[in-house]
Amino acid sequence: MSARICVVTAGHLSTCPRMLKAADALDEAGYQVRVISTRHVAWAWEADQRARDRRSWPWRVVDYDRTSARLRQLATGARLRSAQAVAMAVGPARAPLGIGIRGYSRVHDELVAAIAAEPADLVYGGTTGALAAVAAGAHRLGARFALDLEDFHSAEQSGAGSVLAHRLAERIEAHVLPHAAFLTAGSPMIAEAYAAKYGVRPRAIHNTFPLNLHPPSVPDGPLKMYWFSQTLGPGRGLDDLVRGIGLANVRAELHLRARPLRTYAAQLAALAQSSAPLLELVLHDPAPPDRMIALAQGYHFGVSVEDGEVLNHRLCLGNKIFTYLAAGVPVLMTATPAQSRLAADLGQAAEVYENGSIDALARIVRRYADDPRARCVAANAARAAAERRWHWEHPEDRGALLQAVREAVG
Structure with missing residues (x-):
C-alpha cells in the first residue's frame, strides 16, 4: 500500500499554491493524499471551490468564516487575543509554549484535530499558522512530519503586533524545526537564513509553475x-x-x-x-x-x-x-x-x-x-x-520534493 500523506495549510487552498502543487505532485506520484485548509475569506473560498473541482483527493476544511461559522470565528478570535495578551504580559520568551502557539495561530487546535482525524504516515504543511499544528497533529498520529518555510517567519511582518508575532515565531520554530523529517524553503536565501539561525538544512524549492508551452505573445501597441x-x-x-x-x-x-x-x-x-x-x-x-x-x-x-x-x-x-x-x-x-x-x-x-x-x-x-x-x-x-530551469517539473523543484518525501516515508 502506498504511503498516506496529509498536506496542510493554515490558509485558503487557492492562496497557497505551494501546498496545492505539492498535493497534486504527491497524488500523481501514487501516494494517498488528503489535504487540509481553512475558510475565512469569501472571495478566496469561491476560488478554493473552483480549484477543488479539478482534483480528486480528499479535502477537509477548517471553517472560521464570519458568515458560515460565526461561533467558531468568535471563539477562535477570543482565544487568539487572550493568548496574545498573556504572551505580551509575561513576555514571549517566558509564556508557556501552548499559550505562545495559540497566540500565533488562530486555529491551531482545529488544525490539529483535522490532521489527527485520519491516519497518515507523513504530515507536510506550510504557512505561518500551520507550523506547530503539523508537528502536534503528526505526534498524535505517531507519524513523521515535514514543514515548508515559504517565508522567514520571524522577520516577515511590519507594523503593530509584528514584534510579538516574530518572537512567538522564534519560539515555535526553535521547538519544531529540529524534529522535522525534512524542511523545504521558498528561496535559497530563506533556506540560508534558517540554516544560520537554527542550524537546520532546508531544501530550497522555488515557487515555480508548470510551463505554458504556447509561444510567448508580444502584443503591439502601448x-x-x-x-x-x-x-x-x-x-x-x-x-x-x-x-x-x-x-x-x-x-x-x-x-x-x-x-x-x-x-x-x-x-x-x-x-x-x-x-x-x-x-x-x-x-x-x-x-x-x-x-x-x-x-x-x-x-x-x-x-x-x-x-x-x-x-x-x-x-x-x-x-x-x-x-x-x-x-x-x-x-x-x-x-x-x-x-x-x-x-x-x-x-x-x-x-x-x-x-x-x-x-x-x-x-x-x-x-x-x-x-x-x-x-x-x-x-x-x-x-x-x-x-x-524555472518550471515546476524541474528536478530541483518538483523532483526535490518527491525525493524528500521518498526518503521520509521509506
Missing part, C-alpha cells in the same frame, strides 16, 4: 505591464511604478489583479491622473490558481516589486516571478538581494532597478516602450529561462 496579489494596498511599490511611468512620459497600461482596498485604489488612480496622464490603470478580479499563468500572458512585463524594508522581502522569491516566466513574460523587479541573484541567471528576461529609483525605472520603461525588438528579445529570453 507598453502593457501586469501585477497580481491577494490585496491591492499600500507598501507594494506600485506608487513608484506609476511615478516611473509618468516620468518616462509614454503611453502604457498597468493591469492589477487583486482585491482592492477602496481608499488605496482611489489614491493610486489619483496619483496616475496627476503624475502619469498617459497611463491607463486596469483593475481585474482575483482568479483561481490554475488560471494565473494563462492570465499573465499577453503582457510586455510582469512586475515584482518588494520594498526591502522587511527582511523576508529581501530574501524571498515570490509566486509572481515564476508565474510570469511560465507564461513567457519577462520580469521587472526591484533589486532585493534574492531578486538580484535570480536576475543574474535570467539575463535578458529580467530588468532590475533599485527600490525608490524613479529615474532608473523611467529609463527601463522608456526603452521598452520605444523598442518593439527589445520586447521580443525579452519575451523569448523569458520563455527560454522557464524551459531551461
Whole structure:
C-alpha cells in the first residue's frame, strides 16, 4: 500500500499554491493524499471551490468564516487575543509554549484535530499558522512530519503586533524545526537564513509553475505591464511604478489583479491622473490558481516589486516571478538581494532597478516602450529561462520534493 500523506495549510487552498502543487505532485506520484485548509475569506473560498473541482483527493476544511461559522470565528478570535495578551504580559520568551502557539495561530487546535482525524504516515504543511499544528497533529498520529518555510517567519511582518508575532515565531520554530523529517524553503536565501539561525538544512524549492508551452505573445501597441496579489494596498511599490511611468512620459497600461482596498485604489488612480496622464490603470478580479499563468500572458512585463524594508522581502522569491516566466513574460523587479541573484541567471528576461529609483525605472520603461525588438528579445529570453530551469517539473523543484518525501516515508 502506498504511503498516506496529509498536506496542510493554515490558509485558503487557492492562496497557497505551494501546498496545492505539492498535493497534486504527491497524488500523481501514487501516494494517498488528503489535504487540509481553512475558510475565512469569501472571495478566496469561491476560488478554493473552483480549484477543488479539478482534483480528486480528499479535502477537509477548517471553517472560521464570519458568515458560515460565526461561533467558531468568535471563539477562535477570543482565544487568539487572550493568548496574545498573556504572551505580551509575561513576555514571549517566558509564556508557556501552548499559550505562545495559540497566540500565533488562530486555529491551531482545529488544525490539529483535522490532521489527527485520519491516519497518515507523513504530515507536510506550510504557512505561518500551520507550523506547530503539523508537528502536534503528526505526534498524535505517531507519524513523521515535514514543514515548508515559504517565508522567514520571524522577520516577515511590519507594523503593530509584528514584534510579538516574530518572537512567538522564534519560539515555535526553535521547538519544531529540529524534529522535522525534512524542511523545504521558498528561496535559497530563506533556506540560508534558517540554516544560520537554527542550524537546520532546508531544501530550497522555488515557487515555480508548470510551463505554458504556447509561444510567448508580444502584443503591439502601448507598453502593457501586469501585477497580481491577494490585496491591492499600500507598501507594494506600485506608487513608484506609476511615478516611473509618468516620468518616462509614454503611453502604457498597468493591469492589477487583486482585491482592492477602496481608499488605496482611489489614491493610486489619483496619483496616475496627476503624475502619469498617459497611463491607463486596469483593475481585474482575483482568479483561481490554475488560471494565473494563462492570465499573465499577453503582457510586455510582469512586475515584482518588494520594498526591502522587511527582511523576508529581501530574501524571498515570490509566486509572481515564476508565474510570469511560465507564461513567457519577462520580469521587472526591484533589486532585493534574492531578486538580484535570480536576475543574474535570467539575463535578458529580467530588468532590475533599485527600490525608490524613479529615474532608473523611467529609463527601463522608456526603452521598452520605444523598442518593439527589445520586447521580443525579452519575451523569448523569458520563455527560454522557464524551459531551461524555472518550471515546476524541474528536478530541483518538483523532483526535490518527491525525493524528500521518498526518503521520509521509506
